Amino acid sequence: MSILIFDSGIGGLTVLREARVLLADRRFVYVADDAGFPYGDWEEPQLLKRMVDLFGTLIEKWDPRLIVIACNTASTLAIEALRKAYPDQEFVGTVPAIKPAAERTRSGLVSVLATPGTVRRQYTRDLIVDHASRCEVKLVGSTALARLAEQYMRGGFVDETAVAAEIAPCFEESEGRRTDIVVLACTHYPFLVNRMRKMAPWPVDWIDTSEAIARRAASLLEQAGEPVLADEALAEKGEDVAIFTSGIPDFSTRKLLSGFGLTSCQPL
Numbered sequence: 001m002s003i004l005i006f007d008s009g010i011g012g013l014t015v016l017r018e019a020r021v022l023l024a025d026r027r028f029v030y031v032a033d034d035a036g037f038p039y040g041d042w043e044e045p046q047l048l049k050r051m052v053d054l055f056g057t058l059i060e061k062w063d064p065r066l067i068v069i070a071c072n073t074a075s076t077l078a079i080e081a082l083r084k085a086y087p088d089q090e091f092v093g094t095v096p097a098i099k100p101a102a103e104r105t106r107s108g109l110v111s112v113l114a115t116p117g118t119v120r121r122q123y124t125r126d127l128i129v130d131h132a133s134r135c136e137v138k139l140v141g142s143t144a145l146a147r148l149a150e151q152y153m154r155g156g157f158v159d160e161t162a163v164a165a166e167i168a169p170c171f172e173e174s175e176g177r178r179t180d181i182v183v184l185a186c187t188h189y190p191f192l193v194n195r196m197r198k199m200a201p202w203p204v205d206w207i208d209t210s211e212a213i214a215r216r217a218a219s220l221l222e223q224a225g226e227p228v229l230a231d232e233a234l235a236e237k238g239e240d241v242a243i244f245t246s247g248i249p250d251f252s253t254r255k256l257l258s259g260f261g262l263t264s265c266q267p268l
């Protein structure tokens with residue numbers, strides 16, 4: 001049975017990349033709801049309905065063993081509703097790494113860089129109250145970065161001054177202290193982290209949760225005692241598939257996907 005990795009676009013590939021290393025014997029189905037991209041701009045009730053409906057179709061068609069919502073904007077809104085709507089299905093969510101940031105900061109100034117949707121969510125606010133009450137956490141919503149990451153991954157070019165403008169509000173100075181951690185709370189952002197590093201006014205730790213999400217998926221399967229596939233079964237596991245809700249993606253996207261081991265594109 002396959003592992004379905006879901007995002008609004010190609011950001012979830014940062015999680016797929018790690019999951020394919022840890023769970024090399026599994027078949028992956030990567031789903032991008034690119035017809036709805038960017039999720040960061042949606043109103044909550046409409047996006048919630050869209051996701052619950054879409055997962056009905058996906059679960060029926062693919063009957064996945066595990067679903068990884070590799071999108072902070074989607075998880076912080078819909079993970080509980082999805083678990084309720086599909087109680088037999090196991091989900092792994094992706095939420096802003098506020099707790100690890102609070103544990104690691106030395107200056108006490110932490111910024112969370114995310115989509116406007118994730119910044120607005122009650123879920124995100126609750127994470128701060130529950131895990132970071134002793135820090136100053138600044139939520140920075142970016143309307144442009146997810147799009148910039150998509151353009152960069154497809155075309156290989158990104159406007160560095162635009163990246164600099166988007167990350168600038170993350171950097172705070174107060175009473176001799178400076179922000180020392182920026183949480184990358186959108187799965188698209190790790191693709192741009194080297195540019196962010198270059199354009200940052202001072203060095204910080206950039207927290208990327210892709211590997212932790214993949215590890216969580218792997219440990220759930222391990223806890224369930226599922227055996228690693230033997231060689232014969234491995235040969236028959238099938239190609240890793242990509243599904244884009246707007247249809248078969250263009251050539252540059254297909255090229256990118258094949259670089260991530262997604263060899264076949266299928267309609268929804």
Ligand code: DGL
Nearest residue numbers: 011039040072073186187
């Ligand atoms: N990759 C998504 C996330 O982790 C967001 C991108 C979008 O706005 O659709 O939040």
